[in-house]
Amino acid sequence: MNLKISALDFxxxxxxxxxxxxxxxxxxxxxxxxVDDKLHAFLYVNEKAIEQAHEVDKKVKSGGKVGSCFxxxxxxxxxxxxxxxxxTCASKMLEDFVASYDATVITKLKEQDAIFVGxxxxxxxxxxxxxxxxxxxxxxxxxxxxxxxxxxxxxxxxSVSAFExxxxxxxxxxGSVRNPASFCSTVGYKPTYGLxxxxxxxxxxxxxxxxxxxxxxxxDTAFMLNMISGIDPNDNTTIDxxxxxxxxxxxxxxxxxxxxxxxxxxxxxxxxxxxxxxxxAISKLESLGATCEEVSLDMVKxxxxxxxxxxxxxxxxNLARYDxxxxxxxxxxxxxxxxxxxxxxxxxxxxEVKRRMIIGGFVPSAGHAGKYxxxxxxxxxxxxxxxxxxxxxxxxxxxPTVPILPFKIGEKIDDPVSLFLVDINTVTANLTGKPAxxxxxxxxNGLPIGxxxxxxxxxxxxxxxxxxxxxxxxxxxxxPI
Amino acid sequence: MVTEEEIEHVSKxxxxxxxDHKEYVDKVHTMIDYFDILDSAGVESEEITIPEIPIAxxxxxxxxxFDDKLxxxxxxxxxxxxxxPKMSS
Numbered sequence: 389m390n391l392k393i394s395a396l397d398f399x400x401x402x403x404x405x406x407x408x409x410x411x412x413x414x415x416x417x418x419x420x421x422x423v424d425d426k427l428h429a430f431l432y433v434n435e436k437a438i439e440q441a442h443e444v445d446k447k448v449k450s451g452g453k454v455g456s457c458f459x460x461x462x463x464x465x466x467x468x469x470x471x472x473x474x475x476t477c478a479s480k481m482l483e484d485f486v487a488s489y490d491a492t493v494i495t496k497l498k499e500q501d502a503i504f505v506g507x508x509x510x511x512x513x514x515x516x517x518x519x520x521x522x523x524x525x526x527x528x529x530x531x532x533x534x535x536x537x538x539x540x541x542x543x544x545x546x547s548v549s550a551f552e553x554x555x556x557x558x559x560x561x562x563g564s565v566r567n568p569a570s571f572c573s574t575v576g577y578k579p580t581y582g583l584x585x586x587x588x589x590x591x592x593x594x595x596x597x598x599x600x601x602x603x604x605x606x607x608d609t610a611f612m613l614n615m616i617s618g619i620d621p622n623d624n625t626t627i628d629x630x631x632x633x634x635x636x637x638x639x640x641x642x643x644x645x646x647x648x649x650x651x652x653x654x655x656x657x658x659x660x661x662x663x664x665x666x667x668x669a670i671s672k673l674e675s676l677g678a679t680c681e682e683v684s685l686d687m688v689k690x691x692x693x694x695x696x697x698x699x700x701x702x703x704x705x706n707l708a709r710y711d712x713x714x715x716x717x718x719x720x721x722x723x724x725x726x727x728x729x730x731x732x733x734x735x736x737x738x739x740e741v742k743r744r745m746i747i748g749g750f751v752p753s754a755g756h757a758g759k760y761x762x763x764x765x766x767x768x769x770x771x772x773x774x775x776x777x778x779x780x781x782x783x784x785x786x787x788p789t790v791p792i793l794p795f796k797i798g799e800k801i802d803d804p805v806s807l808f809l810v811d812i813n814t815v816t817a818n819l820t821g822k823p824a825x826x827x828x829x830x831x832x833n834g835l836p837i838g839x840x841x842x843x844x845x846x847x848x849x850x851x852x853x854x855x856x857x858x859x860x861x862x863x864x865x866x867x868p869i
Numbered sequence: 870m871v872t873e874e875e876i877e878h879v880s881k882x883x884x885x886x887x888x889d890h891k892e893y894v895d896k897v898h899t900m901i902d903y904f905d906i907l908d909s910a911g912v913e914s915e916e917i918t919i920p921e922i923p924i925a926x927x928x929x930x931x932x933x934x935f936d937d938k939l940x941x942x943x944x945x946x947x948x949x950x951x952x953x954p955k956m957s958s
Contacts (some may be wrong), residue, residue, distance in 0.1 A: 488942060489935075621928040690910040697904055704883065713953050718944045721954045729954040731884045739892050742885050746876060746897050749883040751904070760904055766912035804896055805903045 389415045391551040395460055395608040398554050402448060402458040409448070409459025413441035413503055416461045420505065420552045423869065428527045429546035431466050432474055433506040444501045455501030456615065462497065463553040465541050466507040467514055468599065469588040470494050473504075477590050478522035479512045480736040481716050491588020492623065493557060493599055493616045500615050505553050508543025512738045513707065514559055514592045516540050517567050517810055520801050521740040528797070529571060530869050532834055535794045538568030544602045545572035549867060554604070555612055559589055561597040562695050563789075563814025566826035569602050570789035570838025573828040573864060575855070576602045577609045578814075580845045581821035582627040584613075585620035591706040593699035594625075596818040606827065606856040610634035613848065632849060640853045643677030647841075647854075648782035652688035653813045658791040661832035666788045669829055669839045672861040673786070673854075680786070683778050687771035688816060692808050694771070695815040696744075697751045697764035704748020707741065710734065743804075772820045779844040784854050787813045789826040789838035813840060823848045825855045831865055871901045 389411060393401065401407045417437060424430050434440075444459035446452075464470060467477045469487035471494075476482045490498065497504075511521035519527040519542030527542040529535040530550040537546045541558025545568030548556050558565040560578040569576025577600045584599045591597075601612035613634040620626045647670075654666055670680045687694075710716040712733035721729060737745070751760035778785060790810055800807050817824035822845055826838040839858065843851035876894050880887045887893040945952040 488939060624922055624927050687910065690907055690912075693904045693906045696900070697907070713945065713951060714943065721945055721952050724954040726954045726956045727884060731886055734885055737885075739889075742887075743893060743897050743900065745883050745885055746880050746887070746893065747900060749879040750871075750876065750897075750901065753879065760901075760907065762917065763907040763910065763912060764904075765917045766915040767907060767910050769918045770910075770912050770915050772918065804900050808900075808903065 391415055391419055393554075394605045395554045395603060395611055396605070398460055399456070399458045409441040409444045409503070410438055413459065413461050413505065414438045416505055416553060423550055424552060426528060426533060427530055427546050427550055428525055429508050429543040429550065429552055430463070430506045431476060431478065431509055431524055431543070434504055437461065437503050437505050441503050444503070447501070455499060457497065457500040457502035459501055459503050460555065461505040461553045462502050463506055463508045463544060463547040463556040464494070464504055465510055465544050465556070465558045467510060467559060467590040468493065468557060469590070470504060470507070473507065475507070475590065477513045478510045478524055479738065479741070480523045481710050484718065485715065489588065492585035492620045494588060496616050508547050508556065510543055511540035512741050513590070513703070514540040514561055514564055515703065515740050515744050517563065517807065518797070518801070519543065520797060521738055523738050526797055529794055530867055531573065531794070531836055534796050535835065536571065536797050538571030538790070538794065540564040541602065542568045545569050545574050545576065548572070548574045548602050548604060550869060555608055556602045557599055558602055559597055560600045560818065561593050561699060562811050562818050565600040565602060566789050566814050566824060566838070566840060567810070569826040571794040571836060573831070573836035573838070573867070574602050574604060575606055575609050575828065576600065576826040577613070578817055578824045579613065579617065580627070580823045580848055582625045583617045583629060583823070583848060585623040585626050587620055587622035593702040594706070595698070595702060606825070606852055606859050607635060607638055609825070610638055610852045627846070629846070634849055634852055637849070638853055638856045641676060642673065642854045642857045645678045645783040645854065646781065647673055647678050647680045648683035648778050648785045649680055650688065650785055650787050651682050651684045653787035653791070657809065658788065659793050661793060661830070662788045662791055662837055665830035665837045666786070666839065669858060670786065673858060676857050676861070683782060683785070685771065685774045685778065685816070687767055687774055688812070690767045691771055691815050691819060692811055694764035694767035695811065695819060696747070696808060697760050698768065700744045700748035701752045701761055702748070704745050707745055710737070768819045771816060775816065775820045775822060783843070783850065785842040787840045789813060789840040793832055793835045793837065817842055821845055823851050825851055827855050827859050828864055829858070829862055834868065871898060873898065
C-alpha cells in the first residue's frame with residue numbers, strides 16, 4: 389500500500405473503492421510501529437483507529453453519508469484536546485491529564501470522518517523550536533536522525549514527512565508549525581489570526597497563537613482549512629470566513645502579483661544555501677509572472693525580543709493554573725503549606741517552561757513593564773503598521789522560513805539567544821496576525837529548506853494560490869527512510 | 870541591567886525553585902539581557918493598539934451546563950469542595 393499519497397488522493401482512492409480506509413489506517417499504524425522507535429513523533433497511538441476506520445468503510449459501502457475526510461489518518465499535536473484522551477503538552481505536569489472535551493477543530497474533523505491515529509510530540513507547552521524541550525525526549529528529523537526536526541510542532545512534521553499519517557494539526561505561536569515544516573520538508577500553515585478556533589488548544593500565548601495544518605501538499609492544506617476554519621461561539625477571537633472554499637481556484641496562478649522580499653529576513657547570519665534557495669524561489673515566482681522587489685520592515689530586528697517578552701508574559705499568566713489543585717501533578721495536600729505545595733508541584737515543569745515563567749513574571753512587573761512589556765507591545769503595533777503599509781504595495785511577501793539549515797540535536801540547547809534568532813523570520817506573522825505558509829523548496833546535503841510566503845489578513849486564499857503555484861515548480865529528492 | 874537578586878525574587882513570586890543556578894538564573898539573565906535591544910527600537914511615542922471585539926460579537930453571557938461532573942475530575946475532590954493545603958506554615 390502506498391502511504392505516501394496526498395490527503396486528496398487518499399480521499400479519491402477511498403471514494404473510488406480502490407483502497408479501504410481500514411487497510412490504509414492499519415498500514416499507517418504498522419508504519420508507526422516500525423519507524424517511530426527511531427523518530428519518536430508519537431506520544432500516544434490510538435488503538436481504536438483501525439476499528440474507527442472500519443466504521444467509515446461501512447458507511448462508504450452502504451452508500452450512507454460519509455464525511456469529507458473518508459477515514460483519513462491524522463495526527464494531532466498533544467496540546468490539542470481530544471475527549472477521553474491523554475493531552476500531556478509533553479509535560480510531566482500533565483502526564484496523566486485526560487481531556488474532558490473535544491477542541492473545536494477535533495469536533496469538526498470527527499464530523500468529517502477523520503481518524504486520529506495518535507497524539508504527537510512537541511516542546512513542553514509548545515515552548516521551543518526543536519522538540520528537545522519535550523519532557524518525553526526529542527523527536528528526530530526523518531531526513532537525518534542526528535538533526536532536530538524543528539518545533540514546537542516537531543512530532544506533527546515528523547509524522548507527516550515519515551508517512552506515519554496523511555496530515556497533522558499543530559499550533560503556531562512564533563513559527564511552531566512553519567519551522568518544523570521547513571526542517572522536515574512538509575507544508576506548514578499559520579492562518580490569519582482568528583480563522584481557526586483555539587477552543588481546546590491548551591493556552592500558551594493566546595493573543596498570537598493559532599492552530600494550523602501540516603500536510604504533504606498545498607492543496608491538502610487548503611482542504612484541511614476547509615475542514616477546520618470558521619467562527620466558533622467558544623472562541624470570541626474567531627472571525628467569520630463565510631465558509632470560504634480555499635481549494636476552489638487554487639490553480640489561479642500568480643501572474644501580475646507583486647511580491648515584496650523582506651530585506652531584514654535575508655540579511656546577516658543567513659546560511660548561503662538558504663539564501664541561494666530564496667533567490668531561486670524569487671526567480672521562479674518571476675518566471676510565473678509575478679514581480680518581486682525588496683521591502684524593508686525596520687521593526688523586524690526587534691521582533692524576536694518583542695515576541696519573547698509578550699509570549700512569556702502571557703505564559704506566566706496562563707500557566708498559573710497549574711497549581712496541582714485545578715490542574716497538574718498529583719500528590720496529597722496533607723502536611724504542606726500552600727506556597728510550598730504549589731512550588732513542589734511546579735517542579736514538574738521542565739527547565740525551559742520554568743525559565744519562560746520567570747521571564748513572564750519579570751517583564752510585566754511594576755518597575756520593569758515600561759522597559760520590556762509595554763515597549764514590546766509598541767514594537768508589535770509599529771511592526772503591524774509597517775507590514776500593513778507593505779501590503780498596500782505588495783500582494784505577498786517572501787522570505788526563507790528559517791534563515792539556517794536544520795542543526796544537530798544538542799547543538800543549540802544551551803544557547804538561548806542563538807535559539808531565539810532561529811525564529812527571526814516567523815514571529816512577524818504571529819505578532820501582526822497575518823497568514824503565512826512554509827513550502828518545501830530545496831535540499832542542501834540532505835537537509836530540507838522551506839520558503840515562507842505571507843499575505844494580508846483574510847487573504848488566505850490568495851496565499852494558498854501563490855504557494856501552490858510555487859510548489860508546482862519544485863522537484864525534491866525522496867526522503868531517505 | 871537586571872540583577873541576579875531580582876531574578877531570584879521574581880522566581881519566588883512565580884513559585885518556581887531555582888536550585889540549579891546555571892539552568893535558571895544565568896540563562897534567564899542572558900535572555901532578559903537580549904531584550905535590552907528593545908531600547909533601541911525608538912518606539913517611545915508609539916501608541917499601543919489593542920484589538921477590540923464589539924460586544925455584539927460576543928456570545929450571550931449564559932450558563933451552559935457541561936455534560937460531565939467536572940469537579941469529580943479534580944484530584945482532591947471531597948463531597949462538594951476541593952481540599953487545598955493550609956494557607957500558613
